[in-house]
Amino acid sequence: xxxxxxxxxxxxxxxxxxxxxxxxxxxxxxxxxxxxxxxxxxxxxxxxxxxxxxxxxxxxxxxxxxxxxxxxxxxxxxxxxxxxxxxxxxxxxxxxxxxxxxxxxxxxxxxxxxxxxxxxxxxxxxxxxxxx
Numbered sequence: 791x792x793x794x795x796x797x798x799x800x801x802x803x804x805x806x807x808x809x810x811x812x813x814x815x816x817x818x819x820x821x822x823x824x825x826x827x828x829x830x831x832x833x834x835x836x837x838x839x840x841x842x843x844x845x846x847x848x849x850x851x852x853x854x855x856x857x858x859x860x861x862x863x864x865x866x867x868x869x870x871x872x873x874x875x876x877x878x879x880x881x882x883x884x885x886x887x888x889x890x891x892x893x894x895x896x897x898x899x900x901x902x903x904x905x906x907x908x909x910x911x912x913x914x915x916x917x918x919x920x921x922x
Contacts, residue, residue, distance in 0.1 A: 842882035
């Protein structure tokens with residue numbers, strides 16, 4: 791399907807359809823925007839166990855699935871917003887971040903915010919804007 795610069799195209803990979811009932815991503819022109827994504831196991835829909843490291847890794851893997859469905863990847867991320875339940879988790883999240891994005895000048899810009907009130911076992915949520 792050819793897309794014009796003013797059309798939005800929903801991105802909703804079948805493998806991540808649990809429990810989401812909304813678009814996981816939107817492509818607009820040459821940009822892809824993800825919804826707030828968490829560390830849900832694609833098979834069960836449950837949040838992965840093990841704390842901030844495994845949740846951050848699964849969250850980024852879920853985002854990579856969305857971006858690949860749209861024809862891009864985390865390597866093309868230009869902005870990342872991260873929401874943590876606990877400031878003490880920053881070091882563990884940042885360790886996983888560096889595995890995916892490195893630590894140099896080519897990292898996407900990011901904002902990290904500590905929030906209160908995640909549902910259930912969620913301790914990290916991430917949104918991404920990536921170029922095609």
